[in-house]
Amino acid sequence: MNVLPLLPDETIYSFLARLRVYSGSYNHRSASLLWFEQYGLSLDQKLATHLAYFSAQTNFPVEQLLNEHTYYPLFSLAGHEPKKLKKVMLTGPSYRLGNYAKISQSGLKALSKDKYCLSCIEADKEKYGVAYWHLSHQFTGIQSCHIHNTLLICTPPSSRVYSLPPQAISSSDAPASDLQRFFTSYVLEVNESAKSQKRNDLLLDKNNLNALVRQKGFMSNDSISMQCLIAAISNITVRLFNNDVFTEHVVRNLIRKPYYACHPLKLILFRFALEQLPDIAAQEHLQLLKPIDKDKKREKQCLLLLQGGELNFTEIARRISCSIGYVIKLAKQENIAYLKRTQFISADTEKRILMRLVKGDARDVIAREEQVSVSSVEKICGEHYQLSEWRQYLRALGKRDKYRIEMRSVLKKHSFSTRAEIKTMYPACYMWLYKYDTQWLYLHLPPASYRSK
Ligand SMILES: [Zn+2]
Structure with a gap:
């Protein structure tokens, strides 16, 4: 025909x-x-x-x-x-x-x-x-x-009435976010490779996933900190879709069963989300988390009060204006004994609080919605290894995205300005990016001008 x-x-x-x-x-x-x-x-x-x-x-x-x-x-x-x-x-x-x-x-x-x-x-x-x-x-x-x-x-799909997309359009495009763009190319690449390779060769099998889980810091010895892993994966998923896709059941199966059959979105998204997270090595050396002098001074003060042993944690936190979680973390680090919290919190509530902490929700919001005190939330935060660093990292990421967006629109608006002029007009944004996101900033700024005297 x-x-x-x-x-x-x-x-x-x-x-x-x-x-x-x-x-x-x-x-x-x-x-x-x-x-x-x-x-x-x-x-x-x-x-x-x-x-x-x-x-x-x-x-x-x-x-x-x-x-x-x-x-x-x-x-x-x-x-x-x-x-x-x-x-x-x-x-x-x-x-x-x-x-x-x-x-x-x-x-x-x-x-x-x-x-x-x-x-x-x-x-x-x-x-x-x-x-x-x-x-x-x-x-x-x-x-x-x-x-x-x-x-x-x-x-909405109309699978029985075959119709074409609109042939005339009146609105204009909106740009996609970085994460959305990464995800699209990721899916298309896997689809392309799947034409000639098997699941195992595409690093989607159990051993490879385990290695990745370890690399991202969710596995110590041979046990996986499942709650942290699920929350971190959900965090990426929600940022991508405004909606979660994974249940604990699915995540466990993806990790444990080599040929677990599921919708390919879940298989791919799980690996994609893991890859978006910083490596454990990078988490430790993250530029954003390096203690600055002020932090060191605070740490010293806090240690002195802890070793004095006269004040309770709430009071110490108040005096040096830090969170109780911070005090607990330091106490643990220095092997200083402390009393576990007294307010009764059920295991379910604690699990929910933990998930929300890993997702980066604000402590006072969690406390209000779970009907517990802010200090209880901070205690849970302090009791989990590296959780507060993780939250700092999330906040830094949020800030970075905000400043990148701001800088992009600044550069669009002032396309003929020099670097110095942009720095003078938008000092906060410029300096933050200069300090923490240098590579990106230099990639997007107009070329440096070298004027002769
Ligand atoms: Zn297009």
Whole structure:
């Protein structure tokens, strides 16, 4: 049959939508009968079924369809029966797809919309005369266009009525965040590599994950500090999706079972989030956390009071104006005995408080919402190894993002100013970045000018 070409990075669904528009003569139900031998077939943008029949009708090779126009490579990594998945994608029945591809997970519904990029729409119309659905935009959790680095627009999927994205647009693009951009390229890279490599070779197996968990400081001896790990992973996930994806059950399985079958988003996101965290080595030497003279002086004062043994921790904290957690940490470090807290806090509450501390929530907010005292929260914080350093690090990251955004808009606004002028106009922002984020700052500032006398 003489058909249209499949466009680069186009989904099968999109191709059907175009066929329908161009032919103008048949509705979507008969279109699916004609091309898939199925009346009213439901088509997912990421995967498709009955591709063997479709391939025979169109002369597109089956392997090309699977690898270039669906996410078969990625989904074949995450399930434990890639051969069965392939068979379903070739010959159906489509109700089995959810089973082998693990796509029918209600928790991920909000992330599985049909998506398009406004700049791609313009570019595609220019080049091909039509705006179409790109496969690279459709994977669950992808929120940015890898070509334009813009935020994608979401629409509810209509899997039985094959329709194209809007052909005329009136709004303009918004830029995606760094984290969203990193995640998009990460997913697309794994999908690309999955065409030729297995799950183990892609560092997604148990041994490699364990090594990574250790490298990031969540494993001492052979036990994993699961609560900290889950909270840290959730923190990245929430920053990415405003929504958590992982349960403790899933994280445990991902770490312990070499071929745990789950939605590929979880498999990839888990590793992605781990990689975003600083290495334990970097955590210790982090520039942001180096004690400055003021801190050393405070430490000395605090130690003196502790060794004096006359004051309780609350009083010491008040006198040198630091948190109780800080006093406890120092006491532990110096092996100074102290009384455990007296307010009764159930194990559940403590676990919740711990999670929120790791996520970086403010201590007084946690105390208010969990109905405990601020000092109880601080005590829990002080009792966990490196937790307060971790929180400092999170705060520093937040500050860094804020100043980077500010500096970006400053540089846009004053594109003809010199470094010195920018420093004079925005001293706080400039100095913070200069001190803690030097590389980034110099990469973005206008080139230094060397004037002769
Ligand atoms: Zn784009």
